[in-house]
Amino acid sequence: MHIAIIGAGNVGGAIGPRLAAAGHHVVYGVRAPAAGRPDQARIADAARDAEAVILAMPYAAAAETIEAGGGFAGKIVIDATNPLRMGPDGLGLSLGFETSGAEQIAALAPGAHVFKSFNQTGFENLADPAVYALRPAMFVAGDHAPSRPAVLRLVADAGFEAIDAGPLRNARLLEPLGMLWIDLALKRGQGRQFAVTVQRKG
Numbered sequence: 400m401h402i403a404i405i406g407a408g409n410v411g412g413a414i415g416p417r418l419a420a421a422g423h424h425v426v427y428g429v430r431a432p433a434a435g436r437p438d439q440a441r442i443a444d445a446a447r448d449a450e451a452v453i454l455a456m457p458y459a460a461a462a463e464t465i466e467a468g469g470g471f472a473g474k475i476v477i478d479a480t481n482p483l484r485m486g487p488d489g490l491g492l493s494l495g496f497e498t499s500g501a502e503q504i505a506a507l508a509p510g511a512h513v514f515k516s517f518n519q520t521g522f523e524n525l526a527d528p529a530v531y532a533l534r535p536a537m538f539v540a541g542d543h544a545p546s547r548p549a550v551l552r553l554v555a556d557a558g559f560e561a562i563d564a565g566p567l568r569n570a571r572l573l574e575p576l577g578m579l580w581i582d583l584a585l586k587r588g589q590g591r592q593f594a595v596t597v598q599r600k601g
Contacts, residue, residue, distance in 0.1 A: 400553070403428050403449035405442055405464055410479055411455035413526035414517060414557060421556035428452075428468070442467040451475040451553065453517065458482045458493075458500050465508045472510030475546045477553070478570070479517035480504075481577045489586070492578050501540070501570035514541030514550045515570035517557070518577045521584060521591045528558035528594065535594035538564035538573050560597060 400423050404411040407427040415438075419425045426438055428445030439445075446452050446468040456464055458480035465471065482500035484493040494500055505513040516539040517525065528535045537559035539550050547563065554561035564573060576595075583589040 400424070400450050400549070401448055402426070402451050402453060402553075403442075403445040404453045404455050405429075405445070405468070406454070406456035407439065408455065409522035410517070410525060411453070413522040414453060414455065414479070417526070417557040418553065423553075423556065430467075443469055446471060446474070449474060451477060451549070452511075453477045453479055454504065455479050455517075461500070461504050462507055465504070470510055471508050474511055475543075475550060476504070476508060476511040476513045477517060477550060478504050478513060478515050481518050481574055481581075483578075483581075490581060492574060495575055496571055499568070499570035499574050501567055501574070505542075505567060512541065512543035512546045513567060514539055514543075514546070515564075515567065515573050516540070516550065516554055516561075519573060520577075520580055520594055523591050524594050525557070531594055531596070533596040533598070534558065534560040536560045536562055536597045538562050538576070540564040540567050540569040540573055542567045562597065 402425050404415050405428040415425045426445045428442040432439035478501045482493045501515040537554045551561040584591045
């Protein structure tokens with residue numbers, strides 16, 4: 400699959416090599432492509448031929464990114480962001496329960512097939528989930544049924560146990576799950592070297 404990853408920072412830089420190693424063609428969409436980097440292009444150019452677009456930039460840049468990409472109409476869009484802000488108790492979510500960042504992104508890109516995933520763990524785990532004895536779980540929420548199998552395959556190709564979490568409104572649950580990982584990692588002494596898994600009897 401031809402994939403455009405918007406953002407080449409920690410998250411995008413972690414997901415991209417995993418998907419490339421699985422045989423996908425990956426291009427990073429950035430504001431200013433670096434000279435000598437054929438895997439980088441301007442956002443609109445990266446998205447033009449992509450079948451799937453992964454949003455790996457800060458949530459605050461979502462509106463600008465969607466505009467720069469021409470709205471991503473007809474494309475799978477995987478929202479890997481979390482709507483974070485600093486508050487009196489430190490880092491927290493700016494949205495939740497009545498809406499989600501993913502639903503806001505879907506409203507900004509009404510022609511796209513928006514899914515929520517890749518937001519529930521740190522970039523170190525995105526880069527190398529194989530270090531764990533059990534494959535870390537990664538939940539996927541979205542409304543476009545025909546695209547769901549492809550998104551679940553991409554998440555599995557990145558090394559995770561891909562779990563269907565239902566409609567996009569369930570991003571209201573997945574974004575707090577991402578915040579829980581952040582809180583445990585940064586405030587509760589767990590550090591960044593842990594992941595959530597799903598275990599089943601038998």
